[in-house]
Amino acid sequence: MTQPLSQSDGATTTDALIEHRREIADLEERIKNRRLQVIGLHGTPIVVIAALLLWVVLKISFWLHSNTPGVIDNTCSFAAFFSGVAVVAQLAAEFNKFWIDARTPLRKLKLDLSLATERHILEALRHTPPPMDRQASYRERLPAEMSRLRKESRHYRRMHLLMQWMLFVTSAAISAVTAWYDPPQPAKGILIGLGFTVTVITAAAGYFKPRERAFNLQQTADSIEQHSTALELGIAPYGESDQSRNLELFATTVEGLRAEQRMREQQLDQPQQGQQQVI
Structure with missing residues (x-):
């Protein structure tokens, strides 16, 4: 011991x-x-x-x-x-x-x-410290982890919004250019470029799934913050008088949340057929 x-x-x-x-x-x-x-x-x-x-x-x-x-x-x-x-x-x-x-x-x-x-x-x-000290130290490192999760969530959310606005603009531009040039022979190159952009953005959004990644990261950060606040306030499920028991339960719960986040990331990286088999 x-x-x-x-x-x-x-x-x-x-x-x-x-x-x-x-x-x-x-x-x-x-x-x-x-x-x-x-x-x-x-x-x-x-x-x-x-x-x-x-x-x-x-x-x-x-x-x-x-x-x-x-x-x-x-x-x-x-x-x-x-x-x-x-x-x-x-x-x-x-x-x-x-x-x-x-x-x-x-x-x-x-x-x-x-x-x-x-x-x-x-x-x-x-010089391994006691488990309670390690759990307390683990708790103090969580704000940086939550900040990282939220930062990545904002990154993917902005990427998703940028892709959506590019889709809106290019899709509208295709209709506008087609209506303006009738027949569309002088604007054939513009239409090809716009159609290519729409195809690339749609394929990239379907492959990288920035919206789903942003949602998962934000959800994990919010869950960790909820448990951290509950531990700090001493409310359920961390209402026991034994602080070591509360810290042990807190570390176990947060590690479970992080494991679920990693599993969701792996599922997003798999093809659609592989995701259905995993689920």
Whole structure:
């Protein structure tokens, strides 16, 4: 059975865990920056070569026996010049170690991140707090989870509204253009474009289902908030005098709500026939 920690031991453990999390976050940021540096080191020379090859291909294909237009010459030369400057600057920063992780393989940084994560897990297991403390901590993390759910819900709701308004406008535009041009030969291209837009939006709305995703996310966030408020006020189903029992029931209920949300997301990602079989 886990022994309760004293106040000084708990503070020391908390500081150690926070330090591990800072180390992990720092390594994740360094890996992200190093990946961009590597992409730049390998990508800018390719841009230089591509710009020169493009100029040669255009010259041979269209202007073999005449002068190339100034726009083509200027565009290709500027692209090659600025990419070449970027190559020189990046190589100087790499070999003179102006960057924090210059000349450091990504594999080494990923290994350091894996080891830091392992140390954090072992430290957390070595000083595991009692279940009641973990449940109380779980409760304090829920506002951020509810905020995330509502943010995603607003995103999908806005996507759904945008798709619906585009459908309204394009559908009305098809009728308006057809009525305006009779016969519709001068506006044939516009009608084709509008019909294509309607088809794409309808297919995208049916595939991604933003309205259903927004509804599910908002429903889960509201349910979690309802249980959190009930626990805070001490009302049913969290009216028992034993606070540890209330926290245990609260954590179990919220995890069940989150599991239902994940199941609904999986059902939305499946084809219609697969959804019917799951249901």
